[in-house]
Amino acid sequence: xxxxxxxxxxxxxxxxxxxxxxxxxxxxxxxxxxxxxxxxxxxxxxxxxxxxxxxxxxxxxxxxxxxxxxxxxxxxxxxxxxxxx
Numbered sequence: 001x002x003x004x005x006x007x008x009x010x011x012x013x014x015x016x017x018x019x020x021x022x023x024x025x026x027x028x029x030x031x032x033x034x035x036x037x038x039x040x041x042x043x044x045x046x047x048x049x050x051x052x053x054x055x056x057x058x059x060x061x062x063x064x065x066x067x068x069x070x071x072x073x074x075x076x077x078x079x080x081x082x083x084x085x
Contacts, residue, residue: 003076007050011072014049015042027072035071043069054079 001009008022011031015038029035031046038046046069050056056079059065068078 003079004072007072007075007079010049010053011036011046014045025072027076029071031069031071050075050079054082056082 004027005022008025011017011025012020012022020036025036032038032043043065047058047065051058058068068074
């Protein structure tokens with residue numbers, strides 16, 4: 001499974017998005033607001049799921065995290081950068 005698809009499945013499962021499939025989530029679409037429509041509570045839950053699943057370290061800087069959590073592609077970039085050291 002590609003990393004982007006794994007992230008989509010994690011988003012759906014960790015947030016209980018029963019009406020959405022991985023195919024409904026575009027890699028470059030915003031996860032918040034006009035895009036997928038997630039909110040700040042979803043961001044916290046997703047952050048915890050990502051930390052557990054991928055052993056990620058997230059910044060305490062809100063602006064930096066907002067950039068990483070923009071889309072599936074930006075999350076994949078963060079995960080790859082941390083895995084590659």
